[in-house]
Amino acid sequence: MRTAYSVETVRTAERALMARLPEGALMQRAAAGLAAACAGLLGRVYGSRVVLLVGSGDNGGDALYAGARLARRGAGVAAVLLAPERAHAAGLAALLRAGGRVVGAGADTVGGAAAAAGVGAVEEAILRADLVVDGIVGIGGKGGLRPDAAQLAACAAESRAAVVAVDLPSGVDADTGEVHGDAVRADLTVTFGTHKPGLLIDPARAYAGSVRLVDIGLDGELPDEAALEALQHADVARLLPVPGAESDKYRRGVVGIAAGSARYPGAAVLAVSGALRGGAGAVRYVGPAGDAVISRFPETLVSDRGPKHAGRVQAWVVGPGAGDDASTVAEVLACDVPVLVDADGLRLADRDAVRARTAPTLMTPHAGEAAALLGVSRETVEGARLTWVRELASRYGATVLLKGSTTLIADARGGAVRVNATGTPWLATAGSGDVLSGLAGSLLASGLSALDAGSAAAYLHGLAGRYAADGAPAGAHDVAAAIPEAWRDVRDAGH
Ligand SMILES: NC(=O)C1=CN([C@@H]2O[C@H](COP(=O)(O)OP(=O)(O)OC[C@H]3O[C@@H](n4cnc5c(N)ncnc54)[C@H](O)[C@@H]3O)[C@@H](O)[C@H]2O)[C@@H](O)CC1
Ligand SMILES: [K+]
CATH class of the missing domain: 3.40.1190.20 (Ribokinase)
Known part of the structure; x- marks a missing residue:
């Protein structure tokens, strides 16, 4: 049986699990699974071009840590920060340490010599990428994409890059599968701990592409009754x-x-x-x-x-x-x-x-x-x-x-x-x-x-x-x- 749980249930289960684990351990599990899925899609990681779309929450943190893992394996990784001052600080530091860079807003303050500022640079990076990682929002997302994020999603759709959504395609409703306004269209969604209802119900399901579930140890914390069940x-x-x-x-x-x-x-x-x-x-x-x-x-x-x-x-x-x-x-x-x-x-x-x-x-x-x-x-x-x-x-x-x-x-x-x-x-x-x-x-x-x-x-x-x-x-x-x-x-x- 495939099951999906509501955001509220996932949050409660994550809190319980996090209380028993060292700080940041869950995000590392998520990022490791995400990086492995990205590597699988890329085939050859070394020399590939990866762009991370990074929002202000932990979803962006997952993307940054996964980006760091790919950079360590020789990928050229560029992060686009939607809100540079609120980007996941430790994740961003890890990416920069691994040789990744920042493009667009915030590049001049965090990226050093390798940075390139400006919207043109962002678009160019996305259009030339092999892989775009959507870490704009996950289960904390409310409503459709805001205009700046929607523009990035449109650019990613235009690019020949494969698009991997982190946890959920940004812009879709995790609990209901509704899509209000713009949302990212992914080729693959790497979701953590459990499926979310939106990944299994149209119209959102159609935005998710194929869905891969990464085990982060959440199962034991989830209640018996799910929000949604898909028989196998x-x-x-x-x-x-x-x-x-x-x-x-x-x-x-x-x-x-x-x-x-x-x-x-x-x-x-x-x-x-x-x-x-x-x-x-x-x-x-x-x-x-x-x-x-x-x-x-x-x-x-x-x-x-x-x-x-x-x-x-x-x-x-x-x-x-x-x-x-x-x-x-x-x-x-x-x-x-x-x-x-x-x-x-x-x-x-x-x-x-x-x-x-x-x-x-x-x-x-x-x-x-x-x-x-x-x-x-x-x-x-x-x-x-x-x-x-x-x-x-x-x-x-x-x-x-x-x-x-x-x-x-x-x-x-x-x-x-x-x-x-x-x-x-x-x-x-x-x-x-x-x-x-x-x-x-x-x-x-x-x-x-x-x-x-x-x-x-x-x-x-x-x-x-x-x-x-x-x-x-x-x-x-x-x-x-x-x-x-x-x-x-x-x-x-x-x-
Ligand atoms: N809590 C945990 O234990 C884990 C969480 N993980 C990740 O954390 C995510 C949840 O993180 P957060 O709770 O920080 O929430 P998100 O990162 O999903 O989003 C919250 C942020 O996005 C902004 N936002 C909301 N709606 C928006 C919109 N429509 N357009 C643009 N920005 C918007 C909010 O202002 C907030 O800053 C999960 O989806 C998953 O990717 C994973 O690392 C696994 C472990
Ligand atoms: K996402």
């Missing part, structure tokens, strides 16, 4: 249902799919296609698209009566392609088994009816559907996904899976939010959500909690999307067909 293969493998010798189709769970309409029979077929690959022992379909479903998937139990009279199920999926069939949605919500509500069902579901349910409810909106339920714009939801997934979960008293480039799954009772990053932009294709709802519903019927069913389904669906697309467009039915391959990969990695 082994975690998902533990969740997947495995039929035992005693299993029959009913013990494995029956999932009911109430989906599709005369206008959208395909949604029903796709939801069933996901459900058949989700581990339930049988898939029961109710709705007007029975013929389409049975001709494609003859193993489906098709009923032309409403959900209440269709026979026993262990979980329902309602909504994909439902059109305006509010009464089916209401009927399903009245059933005392786990229910997944998707697509049209989200619009048709009465909030009080959802809140009144005692069995689990899993809602699976994309950002546009979530925005409509919340009464805000789609952009607002996309810019602050963590905030809004939590808000929606709390308003409906349900588990909410917010689809997107990083899918988030939040429980109404709070606790760690799950983030899934296996998805691919190719998954943004018509019907792909219907496959996901069938898959998640099937896992619900197998007995997984709403949080586990949602996160395991998102994980498998994302992988299946990758396999189906393999760099080229794929249809939703291809994604469904690739679920068994994703399942096998996950299961094999877990043993």
Whole structure:
């Protein structure tokens, strides 16, 4: 399991750890890890040109000490100090001792003969660099970059240099993944002690590039419950249902799919296609698209009566392609088994009816559907996904899976939010959500909690999307067909 902790939690853990260590030890661990990552990226350190962008806090201190390590290995290291009088003094002294220099503001006072002042010199250094290290701000950053820092970030983006962010790309919100204004775009982010939520949630995640975690000994000080959890293969493998010798189709769970309409029979077929690959022992379909479903998937139990009279199920999926069939949605919500509500069902579901349910409810909106339920714009939801997934979960008293480039799954009772990053932009294709709802519903019927069913389904669906697309467009039915391959990969990695 990959976990991320809030800034407040990280600060508390760091204080506890620092109290047991000699002064400066943590920063040295961070700087050593950072320097090693930079060296790895450079390949040959000796003779390379490195520019450090140094803010006024400890994030700049990390950059300066790492710069000193690279300078000792023969790199030409120049530091740009955003606030020369407040730069980390010991770090700066270490850099200068190692043969590094200062360019731009402050160069005349600290750099001696090797210094070069002026904005032109700074830009030139960045444009000629092999590597730019972003030590402007870390977890102490507030808001987007200020104009002077934004100018440096723009210059770094223009340069052919690789950009390494220290702890976080400066300008992004560590706790939420929001980006207000300008931020550094990194090729690699070297983060310390634990991931921060912003590194795993878009839009900030896209600024971080690849992320490397450096162990500074913080683990023992972090609480059990994280702010964010990202399941890995082994975690998902533990969740997947495995039929035992005693299993029959009913013990494995029956999932009911109430989906599709005369206008959208395909949604029903796709939801069933996901459900058949989700581990339930049988898939029961109710709705007007029975013929389409049975001709494609003859193993489906098709009923032309409403959900209440269709026979026993262990979980329902309602909504994909439902059109305006509010009464089916209401009927399903009245059933005392786990229910997944998707697509049209989200619009048709009465909030009080959802809140009144005692069995689990899993809602699976994309950002546009979530925005409509919340009464805000789609952009607002996309810019602050963590905030809004939590808000929606709390308003409906349900588990909410917010689809997107990083899918988030939040429980109404709070606790760690799950983030899934296996998805691919190719998954943004018509019907792909219907496959996901069938898959998640099937896992619900197998007995997984709403949080586990949602996160395991998102994980498998994302992988299946990758396999189906393999760099080229794929249809939703291809994604469904690739679920068994994703399942096998996950299961094999877990043993
Ligand atoms: N506390 C610790 O034990 C450790 C901290 N480390 C580093 O220390 C960092 C945190 O250091 P700090 O608490 O000093 O905070 P930061 O260095 O992240 O930033 C704080 C400084 O930046 C300024 N600032 C805030 N927002 C800004 C903005 N938008 N634009 C420009 N300047 C802005 C503030 O005025 C303040 O001086 C971590 O991210 C990590 O890199 C590491 O050395 C590991 C150990
Ligand atoms: K940074």
